[in-house]
Amino acid sequence: MFPPGFTVDVFAAAFEASPTPMVVTDPRRADNPIVWVNGAFLALTGYAREELYGHNCRRLQGPLTDRATLDGLRQAIVQGRAFECELLNYRKDGTPFWNGMTVSPVRDAEGAILYFFSAQADMTHTHRLEAAMRDAYGALEREVGERTADLRFALEQKTALLHEVDHRVKNNLQVISSLMLLKARRTPPGEARDALQAMADRIGALSTAHRMLYSEGDVARFDFREFADDLIADLAAGYGPGTARVETEVEALALPAAMAAPLALMLHELAGNALRHAFPGAQAGRVRVSARRASETIKTEILELVVEDDGIGLSAGQPNPAGFGRMLVEMVVRQLRGTIAWSDAAPGTRVAIRVPLTAEGAP
Incomplete structure (x- = not known):
C-alpha cells in the first residue's frame, strides 16, 4: 500500500x-x-x-x-x-x-x-474578477448603447436635414420652372420660345427627382424601379393622352442618390424626345424604357439603360441644328463615366447606355 x-x-x-x-x-x-x-x-x-x-x-x-x-x-x-x-x-x-x-x-x-x-x-478572487468583468461588460454595454443612441439621433438629424434640402431644392426648381414657362408663354413662337419650354421641362424633371428623393427613407440610395416608373408617368402625363404609349421594364435597383439627377435628365430627354419626334401625325407607337444590373468585370457592375421606340427612326427625323437634347444626354453619360450608343432599330431608334456602379467608375 x-x-x-x-x-x-x-x-x-x-x-x-x-x-x-x-x-x-x-x-x-x-x-x-x-x-x-x-x-x-x-x-x-x-x-x-x-x-x-x-x-x-x-x-x-x-x-x-x-x-x-x-x-x-x-x-x-x-x-x-x-x-x-x-x-x-x-x-x-x-x-x-x-x-x-x-x-x-x-x-x-x-x-x-x-x-x-x-x-x-x-475562489473569492476569481469571483471578484468575474464580478468586475461583468460590471465592466455592463458599463461597456451601456456606453455602447449610449453611443449608438447618439449616432442614431445624429443619423436621424442628418436624414431630416437632407430630406429638408431635397424638399427645398424641389420647391425652388418648381418656382424656376414655373417662371420659365411663364416667360415662354409671353415669348413669340419660334426658337427662343421652344428653348425656354424645353429648359423648363428639364428643370421640372430635376424637381421630380428631388421630390422622389424626399419621399425615400434612405437618404444615401433610392429605388430606381419606383423612380423610373414615377418619372416616366409624370412625363407621359405632361404630353396628355395620345396614341403612343410608354412601357417600363426596370429591375429593382438600389442606386446612389447622387445618380438621381443625372438619370432624371437622361430619362426625361430620351423618352420625351421619342414622344415628341418619333410619331409624327399622332401615329400609334411605343416607347420602351428598360434597365438592369450587369457585370462588366469581377469588380465592376454596370447599369444598362435602354430607351427605344418603334417610330420613324433617326434617319427619317428632321435635323435640328440648334438641338441641345442629344448633346445634354452625352454630357451626362460622360459625367457618369459611362458609354452611349445611338442606333436605328428598324423601325425606330434605340439608345443604349452603360454606366459603372462600382469600383473606380462608381458615382
Missing part, C-alpha cells in the same frame, strides 16, 4: 503540511461531523480545531449560501459519490468567501464508506 518507510503518520504529516485546505468527515457518526482538518483549512476559515471537531460542515454556511448546491451536496453524500462545487461559505468572523471543493468518499477494502474527504480552495 505504501512504499518502504512511508507510514500513515508520514502520510498524515504530508496532508497537514499541504497548502491546500483539507477536511475529513465521518458519515458513520450522527450528522456526519468533522473529524480532521489541516492547518490550511484553519487558516482559511479562522476557526480552531476544537471549534470544528464534532460539528457538521454547515457551520460554515450563512444566509447567502446557495440552497440548491447544498441539496446536490447532501444527495451526493447520501448516494456515496463524489461531488464538485463552488459554495459561498463564511469565516468565523462572518466574512464570506467562495469555497471551491471536491468531496470524495473514502472506502475500505470491502467498499464500505469510512469517511468523506474534501480538498478545498479559496
